[in-house]
Amino acid sequence: MESPEKNKNSSPPSHEEIMRRELEIIAGIRQGYLPPENLPGIYTKSDWNVLPGYFNLVPDYKTLLKSLEDLLDYDKKREEDGFPRRIRLGKLIKPSRNDKSKVVVVPTSTEPKFYHDDSITEDNEETTGGSGEGEEGEVIGQQQAQPQKGEGEGQGAGQGEGTDHDVSSEAFDLGKILTEKFSLPNLQNKGKKRAFSKYTYDLTDINRGFGQLLDKKATLKRIIETNILLGRIDKDKPFDPENLLIGPKDHVYRILSKEKDFETQAVVFFIRDYSGSMQGAPAETISTQHLFIYSWLMYQYQNNVQTRFILHDTGAKEVPDFYTYFQSQVAGGTRVAPAFQMALDIILKENLHKDFNIYIFYGTDGDDWDNDGKELKEVITTLLSLTNRIGITVAKNSWGGTGQTIVEKNMTDSGILLKYPKLIRLDSFDASGSNEDRIIEGIKKLVSDT
Amino acid sequence: MNLIDQHTKKIMEECKVRARAAGLTFDKETLEYIVTNKDMLELSPKVMIPTLYDYWLYDVEVLKEFGKYKLYPSNPYETVINSRPAISFYNDNNPDWMNIMIFYHVIAHIDFFQNNTLFEQTWNDDFVGVALADKRLIEEYRKKYGRWADYVIEFSRSIDNITGYFKSLSGLNYPGHLDPEEKVNYYFNTFLPDVLKKHDSEITKELDRYNTLIETSGKEAIEIFFREVRIKHPEFQAGFEKYEYDESPYHDVLLFIRDHSPFLKKEENGWMKSIITIIHNSAQYFAPQIRSKIANEGWASYWHDKLFISDNRIQGHESDYARLNAGVTSLSRVGLNPYAIGLRLYQYIEDMANKGKLSYNFQKIRSIEQRDAFNQHTGKGQDAIFEVRQKFSDFMFVNTFVDQDFVDKHSLFVVGKHLDEKKGVIEYYIKSKKAADYKKMLIDSLYHPPHIVINKELTTEKRLYLVHNFEGKQVYPAYIPDVLVGLEYLWGGEVKLETTEIIPEKENEEIVGYNYRTVMYSCKNKKVSKTIPKNGQ
Incomplete structure (x- = not known):
C-alpha cells in the first residue's frame, strides 16, 4: 500500500545539515529523552490482576508452536487475497536487576480500528492523576530520562539483556519460522570449505549394565521407572527409597565413544551504526532485522554460527554479545569505514576466512561523514575476497529526504555493487514507514542468490 | 473448568443473603467456576466469554499471552461476566476469608450489570447461549466459505466500535408505538408541504379526512387512504423510499453497511450479513462495560468493603483483609486507579446525600464554614448511591460529582511531567489541584471512540x-x-x-x-x- 505521506519533501538536506542534525540529536540524548511510560490508567487495572499470585502454572509454549505455524500459513494466504498480513513477530523483554533479562519471541497482531490518536492534542503535556501531600508545582517523583538498561517491551534497540541460552533457543524457533514461513532462501555453502566435522573421544555414549562411569541421575530415573511399573510407588504418596527394588539393567553408565564434533560453519559479523542520527526508527529497524537474520542463520547452520558484533560511530568497537549490540545507546558522529576495517582486521588476525563462511551484515541510516567514501571502498573491496556475502541495509531517517544517502551514493559510485552482485547487496528504505514485512523483504534482498 | 466445591458455594450463597439484605438486587442463580491460569489466558481474547465465536487472531493473542506469562507469571484473581445466569471465574487457592471478600465484590458487579441502565440491552438474553449459537453459525459459514468468513469478521470488527451505542440506548424506551406510521409521517410532514407545496389549510383538510377515515374504518383505512394517494400522486412511492433511506440510522456505520451495501445485497453474499449482525451485537453487548469502569469497580469496592467488615465470618482476618483491600483501593500517588476513585466517589455521594448536600440550597452557599456545617440529616445516602448505580455512566459519574470538595478531601491533583535537562530525569510534579482540571484529566482519559x-x-x-x-x-x-x-x-x-x-x-x-x-x-x-x-x- 502506498503511504501517502512519503513524498512530502523531495529536496534532500545538505550534508552539513545532516551532520548538524546528528550533533543536535546527540546533544539532546545526553540531556535525556522521554522513555515509554507505564503509568496505570483507568483501564489498566482489572479484577483479575489487582492481586498477586500463588502458583505459577507455566503453559508449554512449545506444544503450541505447530498452531503458530498454522496461523502463519493462514496469514500468508491473506497476501494472495490482496490483504495485508496481520501477524507480526514481536519480542517481549523482561528487564531484570542483574542484567540477565529474559526475551521471549511472540507472535502479535494488531487490530486496526478507528481510534483517537492521543499523541497529538492541544494540551502539550501528558497528564495523569495523583494524590497525597504536596503543593502545586511541587515535584513528587522522578524517572531516569534515558531508559535504564533493558527497560520496557518493544521491537527496538536498547532493550533487554539475556543469557546466551535464552536467545539461541528462541532464535532457532524464530529462524525456523522465518525460513519456512516467510520463504527466506536456504543458504548454499561456498564449497571450498573443509569438512565441517571432526572426531573426538568422550564419555558420551550411554550403556546399561556396565561401563566406565555411573550416571547417577539417569540410574535413579530408571530405578523409579522400574518401581512404578512394579507398582511399588504410588504417585500420591511419599515412598521410602530403601524399599525400592533395583533391576540389573537399571544402572546407567557412560562409556567412551567416538563423537562427531560439529564445527562452527559460519561466522557472521553484525555491524551497526549507533551514531546520533540512528536514534529512533532506524535503530529499531536495523536491530529487528539483525535479530531476524541472526535467528535465520542459527536455523540454517543448526546453531553452529559464530557471531561477532561491531558498533560504530566515528570509531568502531567490538561488543561481546547480541544484547550489548542490541541495547547500546546512540553515541557520537558517523564514520563507516573504521567498522569494516575492524571486521577485516578480525578476519585476518584470526584467520577466519580459511575455515568459515563469512557473512557481514551492516545497518545504517545512510549517513557518513567521510564524503568521498574512498576508504570505505578500499576496505570493502578487500573484504569481498574473503566473505560469502556482505549485506548493507540503509534504513533512512524520515528527515533525511528522499534522495540517495551518502552511503548509498558512495557504494553506487564505487561500482562494486554492480561488479560483485553475488557478494554484496544493498537495500534501502524509509525506516519510519517500514514494517516487519519490509524488514523481511529486505533480508531476502540481502541474502538471495538471484 | 470445574464448578466450585460445595463448601465454597455455601460461602457464596451466604454472601448473597447478606448482600440482598443490604439492598443489592440480582438474579437468584449464579455460576462459579474454578479455572486455571491457562484457561484465563485462553479466555482473555474472548472477553472471558467461553462460547464467543472463534477467530484466528484470538489464537495469535493467546500465543502472545502465553509468551507474556512466561515472563510475567501472574495470578488471575477473579473475573465475572455479564450473562444469565451471571458467571464468575476464580482461582483455586483462595482461602475462605478471601473468598468472602471476592464474592461480595463479584455480587456487587452482578448487581451493577443487572441494574445499571447502560446494560439494558443485555438484560433479556443469556449472552453465553446466544454466543454459542452465533459461534456455531459462524463455524458453518467457515466450513462453506473458508477464510472469507474470517475476512467478514475482521472487517466488521474494524468498525465495531462505531455502532452508535448511545443512540441505540436512547431509543430503547422510546414509545415508538405512539408515533404514526412512517408513511403517514412522510405524507403529512414532508410530502404535502415540501413536495406538493400545499397550503396549511389544505393540509389540515386532508388531515381531517384521514382522521375521520381512521375513526370510522380503523387501521385498515390507512391502506385504503394510501392506495388513493398513490394513484393520485405516482411520485409518492419513490419519494417515500428516499425518505426512508434518509431517515435510516447513519450513526451506526456497521448496520448501515449491512443494510445498504450493494455488494451485500447480492444474493450470494447474503450470509455475510449474518456475520455482520453477530459482530455488531457482540460489540453492543460489550459496549456498556467499558463505559462504566469507574462506576462499576467503585460500586464493587464500596460493597465488598462495607459487607466484609460487617461479616462475622471473617473474624481473625481483619488485618489480612486490610492489606488486601489497600492494594485494591488505595489511591495512587501517580496514576489512576478506577477502584479507588470510584469507591471514594460513592462514599462521597453517600455522605453528601446523607447531609442533604445534593441540593440547590447547598450549592448556593459560598462560605466554607457554612458548607462544612451544612447537615439536614436526610439519611438519603443509600438512596442516592443506588440511583447513581442505576443511571450513571463513567462520564456522568465523574462529570457530576467530582468537585473541589471531593478533590480537596482526598488531596487529589493532576500530575504533569517535565524534563529536567541538567539532571537528565523526568520530573513528575503537581500540576493542578483545581477540581476543574482534575475532572478534565479524568474525562480525557475515559474511553471514547471517534x-x-x-x-x-x-x-x-x-x-x-x-x-x-x-x-x-x-x-x-x-x-x-x-x-x-x-x-x-x-x-x-x-x-x-x-x-x-x-x-x-x-x-x-x-x-x-x-x-x-x-x-x-x-x-x-x-x-x-x-x-x-x-x-x-
Whole structure:
C-alpha cells in the first residue's frame, strides 16, 4: 500500500545539515529523552490482576508452536487475497536487576480500528492523576530520562539483556519460522570449505549394565521407572527409597565413544551504526532485522554460527554479545569505514576466512561523514575476497529526504555493487514507514542468490 | 473448568443473603467456576466469554499471552461476566476469608450489570447461549466459505466500535408505538408541504379526512387512504423510499453497511450479513462495560468493603483483609486507579446525600464554614448511591460529582511531567489541584471512540462516504488504510473518509501551536490515498 505521506519533501538536506542534525540529536540524548511510560490508567487495572499470585502454572509454549505455524500459513494466504498480513513477530523483554533479562519471541497482531490518536492534542503535556501531600508545582517523583538498561517491551534497540541460552533457543524457533514461513532462501555453502566435522573421544555414549562411569541421575530415573511399573510407588504418596527394588539393567553408565564434533560453519559479523542520527526508527529497524537474520542463520547452520558484533560511530568497537549490540545507546558522529576495517582486521588476525563462511551484515541510516567514501571502498573491496556475502541495509531517517544517502551514493559510485552482485547487496528504505514485512523483504534482498 | 466445591458455594450463597439484605438486587442463580491460569489466558481474547465465536487472531493473542506469562507469571484473581445466569471465574487457592471478600465484590458487579441502565440491552438474553449459537453459525459459514468468513469478521470488527451505542440506548424506551406510521409521517410532514407545496389549510383538510377515515374504518383505512394517494400522486412511492433511506440510522456505520451495501445485497453474499449482525451485537453487548469502569469497580469496592467488615465470618482476618483491600483501593500517588476513585466517589455521594448536600440550597452557599456545617440529616445516602448505580455512566459519574470538595478531601491533583535537562530525569510534579482540571484529566482519559458517521448525500452505490466529526483528537493515522480496505470490500466500491488532521507548528523544534486541516482518505482497489480537499485548511 502506498503511504501517502512519503513524498512530502523531495529536496534532500545538505550534508552539513545532516551532520548538524546528528550533533543536535546527540546533544539532546545526553540531556535525556522521554522513555515509554507505564503509568496505570483507568483501564489498566482489572479484577483479575489487582492481586498477586500463588502458583505459577507455566503453559508449554512449545506444544503450541505447530498452531503458530498454522496461523502463519493462514496469514500468508491473506497476501494472495490482496490483504495485508496481520501477524507480526514481536519480542517481549523482561528487564531484570542483574542484567540477565529474559526475551521471549511472540507472535502479535494488531487490530486496526478507528481510534483517537492521543499523541497529538492541544494540551502539550501528558497528564495523569495523583494524590497525597504536596503543593502545586511541587515535584513528587522522578524517572531516569534515558531508559535504564533493558527497560520496557518493544521491537527496538536498547532493550533487554539475556543469557546466551535464552536467545539461541528462541532464535532457532524464530529462524525456523522465518525460513519456512516467510520463504527466506536456504543458504548454499561456498564449497571450498573443509569438512565441517571432526572426531573426538568422550564419555558420551550411554550403556546399561556396565561401563566406565555411573550416571547417577539417569540410574535413579530408571530405578523409579522400574518401581512404578512394579507398582511399588504410588504417585500420591511419599515412598521410602530403601524399599525400592533395583533391576540389573537399571544402572546407567557412560562409556567412551567416538563423537562427531560439529564445527562452527559460519561466522557472521553484525555491524551497526549507533551514531546520533540512528536514534529512533532506524535503530529499531536495523536491530529487528539483525535479530531476524541472526535467528535465520542459527536455523540454517543448526546453531553452529559464530557471531561477532561491531558498533560504530566515528570509531568502531567490538561488543561481546547480541544484547550489548542490541541495547547500546546512540553515541557520537558517523564514520563507516573504521567498522569494516575492524571486521577485516578480525578476519585476518584470526584467520577466519580459511575455515568459515563469512557473512557481514551492516545497518545504517545512510549517513557518513567521510564524503568521498574512498576508504570505505578500499576496505570493502578487500573484504569481498574473503566473505560469502556482505549485506548493507540503509534504513533512512524520515528527515533525511528522499534522495540517495551518502552511503548509498558512495557504494553506487564505487561500482562494486554492480561488479560483485553475488557478494554484496544493498537495500534501502524509509525506516519510519517500514514494517516487519519490509524488514523481511529486505533480508531476502540481502541474502538471495538471484 | 470445574464448578466450585460445595463448601465454597455455601460461602457464596451466604454472601448473597447478606448482600440482598443490604439492598443489592440480582438474579437468584449464579455460576462459579474454578479455572486455571491457562484457561484465563485462553479466555482473555474472548472477553472471558467461553462460547464467543472463534477467530484466528484470538489464537495469535493467546500465543502472545502465553509468551507474556512466561515472563510475567501472574495470578488471575477473579473475573465475572455479564450473562444469565451471571458467571464468575476464580482461582483455586483462595482461602475462605478471601473468598468472602471476592464474592461480595463479584455480587456487587452482578448487581451493577443487572441494574445499571447502560446494560439494558443485555438484560433479556443469556449472552453465553446466544454466543454459542452465533459461534456455531459462524463455524458453518467457515466450513462453506473458508477464510472469507474470517475476512467478514475482521472487517466488521474494524468498525465495531462505531455502532452508535448511545443512540441505540436512547431509543430503547422510546414509545415508538405512539408515533404514526412512517408513511403517514412522510405524507403529512414532508410530502404535502415540501413536495406538493400545499397550503396549511389544505393540509389540515386532508388531515381531517384521514382522521375521520381512521375513526370510522380503523387501521385498515390507512391502506385504503394510501392506495388513493398513490394513484393520485405516482411520485409518492419513490419519494417515500428516499425518505426512508434518509431517515435510516447513519450513526451506526456497521448496520448501515449491512443494510445498504450493494455488494451485500447480492444474493450470494447474503450470509455475510449474518456475520455482520453477530459482530455488531457482540460489540453492543460489550459496549456498556467499558463505559462504566469507574462506576462499576467503585460500586464493587464500596460493597465488598462495607459487607466484609460487617461479616462475622471473617473474624481473625481483619488485618489480612486490610492489606488486601489497600492494594485494591488505595489511591495512587501517580496514576489512576478506577477502584479507588470510584469507591471514594460513592462514599462521597453517600455522605453528601446523607447531609442533604445534593441540593440547590447547598450549592448556593459560598462560605466554607457554612458548607462544612451544612447537615439536614436526610439519611438519603443509600438512596442516592443506588440511583447513581442505576443511571450513571463513567462520564456522568465523574462529570457530576467530582468537585473541589471531593478533590480537596482526598488531596487529589493532576500530575504533569517535565524534563529536567541538567539532571537528565523526568520530573513528575503537581500540576493542578483545581477540581476543574482534575475532572478534565479524568474525562480525557475515559474511553471514547471517534464519532464517525455516514454522509448519505455523498454515498452512492459505488461510493461509501464517511465523515469524522472532529472532537479535538485526530484519528490514529496508521490504522486508517487497513480499515478502509476492509470497508471497501464490504461496500463493493470506493470508500472515502473525511477527517481532520492536527499539524504541530514548530519553531526551533519547539511546538508553538497547532494547525488543523481537513483531509480526505480514499480507498479504491485496495489502494489508499490521502488528499487535501481544496476547501480544506
